[in-house]
Amino acid sequence: MKVDQLALILEGALLASEHPLNIKSLMKMFSESDKVNEQDMHSALQVLSSDCKKHSYELCETSDGYRIQVCADLAPYMSRLWPERSRSYSPQFLEVLALIAYKQPITRADIEAIRGVPLSAYIMRVLNERKWISAVGQADVPGKPTLYGTTPEFLDYFNLPTLDDLPPLPNETDTKDTE
Amino acid sequence: MSKHLSDKAQSPAPIAVLHGQDIKTLPKNVYIPPSALKVLVTDFEGPLDLLLHFVRRANISILDLNLRELTEQYLAYVDMMKELQVEIASEYLVMAATLTEYKSRMLMPRQQVLEQDEEDPRTELARRLVEYEQTKAAAAVLDLIPRMDRDTHQAHAYRSVPKKDKALPEINMQQLFLAAKRVIKKIEQKEFHGVLVKRLSVPERIEIFMAQLRASKDFITFNKLCDKLNGRSGVVVSVVALTEMLKNRLIEVIQLTTYGEIRVRARPAPVKDTRS
Numbered sequence: 001m002k003v004d005q006l007a008l009i010l011e012g013a014l015l016a017s018e019h020p021l022n023i024k025s026l027m028k029m030f031s032e033s034d035k036v037n038e039q040d041m042h043s044a045l046q047v048l049s050s051d052c053k054k055h056s057y058e059l060c061e062t063s064d065g066y067r068i069q070v071c072a073d074l075a076p077y078m079s080r081l082w083p084e085r086s087r088s089y090s091p092q093f094l095e096v097l098a099l100i101a102y103k104q105p106i107t108r109a110d111i112e113a114i115r116g117v118p119l120s121a122y123i124m125r126v127l128n129e130r131k132w133i134s135a136v137g138q139a140d141v142p143g144k145p146t147l148y149g150t151t152p153e154f155l156d157y158f159n160l161p162t163l164d165d166l167p168p169l170p171n172e173t174d175t176k177d178t179e
Numbered sequence: 180m181s182k183h184l185s186d187k188a189q190s191p192a193p194i195a196v197l198h199g200q201d202i203k204t205l206p207k208n209v210y211i212p213p214s215a216l217k218v219l220v221t222d223f224e225g226p227l228d229l230l231l232h233f234v235r236r237a238n239i240s241i242l243d244l245n246l247r248e249l250t251e252q253y254l255a256y257v258d259m260m261k262e263l264q265v266e267i268a269s270e271y272l273v274m275a276a277t278l279t280e281y282k283s284r285m286l287m288p289r290q291q292v293l294e295q296d297e298e299d300p301r302t303e304l305a306r307r308l309v310e311y312e313q314t315k316a317a318a319a320v321l322d323l324i325p326r327m328d329r330d331t332h333q334a335h336a337y338r339s340v341p342k343k344d345k346a347l348p349e350i351n352m353q354q355l356f357l358a359a360k361r362v363i364k365k366i367e368q369k370e371f372h373g374v375l376v377k378r379l380s381v382p383e384r385i386e387i388f389m390a391q392l393r394a395s396k397d398f399i400t401f402n403k404l405c406d407k408l409n410g411r412s413g414v415v416v417s418v419v420a421l422t423e424m425l426k427n428r429l430i431e432v433i434q435l436t437t438y439g440e441i442r443v444r445a446r447p448a449p450v451k452d453t454r455s
Contacts, residue, residue: 069334115225159324159327
């Protein structure tokens with residue numbers, strides 16, 4: 001099968017799907033007679049990715065697989081159509097999420113110690129409801145508090161293939177000089 | 180608003196210009212509704228955020244912070260909140276106590292501090308402030324990452340699935356007919372129809388049988404003879420009639436085998452004559 005045709009098939013599948021698809025599920029479309037291997041897949045995805053540049057959408061690799069999404073630079077226009085979708089989060093909410101994302105696994109007590117304020121139950125509930133965080137274990141200290149970490153859904157939502165792709169934090173000296 | 184108040188203390192710049200004249204002190208009868216201050220308190224995420232604000236305003240590095248000055252500013256802020264009757268979250272009071280403790284430790288002779296191998300309270304506070312500042316930075320960074328629904332949207336093409344259940348409306352039609360049929364049947368069941376009781380007479384039946392038997396002269400099976408036109412009661416009347424005839428020795432009844440055919444014939448007249 002030609003790469004161009006394969007790229008078209010993959011594009012169709014990703015557009016038809018409501019969720020990201022990984023290589024394994026994309027492979028289900030082909031029988032042995034199609035003679036498609038994973039390497040063909042990757043080169044076709046590359047072709048697809050460069051083909052997307054002519055359009056309003058882009059190919060994005062998330063932790064769950066591949067997804068075709070509308071480019072971020074068009075967001076100002078899109079958000080006018082669905083203002084309810086682009087909700088913003090409070091500074092407290094983002095601080096808690098940032099601590100869990102960057103310092104995972106982390107306990108509630110750790111979060112409270114760093115922020116110097118009690119952790120609101122509401123924030124934890126919203127984070128759980130959005131399935132962005134989950135209990136990943138128990139800390140080996142008295143009371144065995146729950147350790148929290150982020151989920152693949154969190155990575156999907158923030159367009160991150162892996163946790164290592166979290167943007168680096170500005171280091172100490174930088175933060176001191178800003179403002 | 181707090182920023183406003185504390186700025187006034189630091190800089191001698193006029194706080195307002197009224198009728199071309201600089202006003203350097205706040206009028207004493209200015210009324211600040213306590214509800215306005217509530218907004219102010221929530222402006223800071225907590226005591227660390229407030230301290231960070233003081234450090235930043237003084238434009239010094241966290242590592243060079245002046246603990247005495249910082250503590251005084253902080254306590255002044257908490258006092259102001261108390262004065263304005265704003266409810267102070269407990270964590271602000273905890274921090275006030277911590278800062279006071281740090282300050283008093285700083286006042287102790289340095290020699291002793293070193294001997295006890297204690298950490299410089301400034302280091303401890305600086306560590307916490309740096310850590311919190313980093314958390315704030317991390318939150319800001321996280322907020323900038325293009326996220327779904329705000330910055331990117333899952334692209335989705337309409338996928339037309341050939342519908343196999345196109346026959347569904349037809350089935351519905353049939354079901355409709357069947358349903359209509361059922362309804363009609365129900366209505367029919369509700370119609371009244373009179374039942375007439377047909378009076379059957381045994382003597383009448385006997386006469387009919389006698390006529391039949393005499394005409395054939397041979398055996399007639401019970402099956403053939405029996406009145407089948409009047410249903411169950413017809414059969415009952417036939418049996419009663421035959422029994423009556425048998426009693427009066429008008430007929431002969433024979434059965435060749437068990438459960439076999441029952442045959443009936445008229446008794447010859449002479450026998451009847453001798454009897455009577």
